[in-house]
Amino acid sequence: MNNNILHTTIPLKLINLLADGKFHSIEQFNMLLGVNNACIKKYIKIVRNWGVDIFTMPGKGYRLYAPLQLLDENIIRKLLPEGRLTVLPVIDSTNQYLIEHIGSIQTGDACVAEYQAQGRGRRGRQWISPFGNNLYLSLYWRFEKGLESSGGISLMVGIVMAEVLKRFGAEKVQVKWPNDLYLNNRKLAGILVEIFGKVDNTTHIVIGAGINLAMRESTVGKIDQEWINLKESGVTIDRNVLAAELTSTLRQAFLQFERNGFSPFFSRWQALDNFLNRPVKLLVAEQEIKGIARGIDAQGALILEQEGKLHAYFDGNISLRNQ
Incomplete structure (x- = not known):
């Protein structure tokens, strides 16, 4: 595990103080966090390594580039009709978290994170996961029908995600085969499906979704493909509401997929296909x-x-x- 993740308590308190987007002085940090100036600078560095854009001004202190809306487990759970969801402020990978808990979690259990130190995409690629600006969500499902019943799951998840984002005002979101969402021909979101099981045995499925909501170039460095965030297109979504809505809709979609397979979703793909006839x-x-x-x-x-x-x-x- 990343060494910085071993000491998250004070950095998370620091982010909570800065989340309002206002200037906060070193003296405030000293008083509220109970640490000296040298420690504050060390924790500021950790927070910056998580992708939080902090700048300083002599005589005023530190502030964020823009306010952060932090995930709130209580708010998300109140918005969910049923089922369990966990908020993980800092984690290696939301998918890995669920994979490690297979055996003790239930079908439909989900988790979201503020920051992933080792977020991963398809084919072993890294998924850049800066703190607090995007949505990183994973969900677990147990199929009793075996591996053959899982065909088309990544496409189903993409369809559901695109339709949810459209309901929130992102009308131009489309899907890219087999596991991405696109906006204006640039990557907006990615889906990672990890499947464990045998052809005729119980199959365990963990799906991970990463959606670029307000990620800035300065916080992520170079990404090897063109990408976009929703804020750039003029769409701002409450992260807690989106986490609840996406989780609830995915659970309903998985129940439908379990009963009928991919066929109920097949006709919905064409209307969303970014590459159709191109x-x-x-x-x-x-x-x-x-x-x-x-x-x-x-x-x-x-x-x-x-x-x-x-x-x-x-x-x-x-x-x-x-x-």
Whole structure:
């Protein structure tokens, strides 16, 4: 575990003080946190390493670039009709947290985090997870029908997430096969599905979702693809309300998926497909395949038109290409 995570109590108190976006003096920190100036500077550094944008002004003290709306477990739970959800201020990975608790958690249990030190995306990529500006949510589901019943889950989750964000005013959000949300042709959110089980045995599924709400370039450094946040598009969403709504809607969607599989969601994909009828390239291992994206089939495979013929692909990563 990241060494900074071993000492989170005072940094979290510091963030709570700064969350209002106003200047706070060293003297305030000394009095309220009970630590000296040298320690304050050390904790400020830890908080900055978490991706919190803090600046200082002589004679005034420290403040955030913008106020933070912190996650509140009590608020989220009151908004949920049922089920359990845990708020984790600082964690390695929300998915890993649930994976490590399989056996003691229940179907539908969820967690959200302010900061992930080792957030991960598809194919082992790192998911940049600065503190307090985005939503990092994971949910656990137990399937009794076995591994074969789980086909299309990442697409189902993408559809549900896009529809929820649209209800909150992000009308132009679309899906990208097989596990991303796009806005203005840039990545807004990612989905990671981790599955444990055998073909004819109980299957344990953990889905993780990371949504860029107000992340700033200065807090994350270089990301190797074009990305966007909702705030940039003029949409501001209450993080606690979004966490509750997304969790509740995903639970209902999983129940429907458990009964009927991917078929109830299939027709909803096309209306959301960012790449539909556009020229794309599909990367499968070291192979690059070019074609026109024609949506998906009933099993969730990507359909590419190549030289007038349709071909289905179950794996790979697509991107737009020049005509």
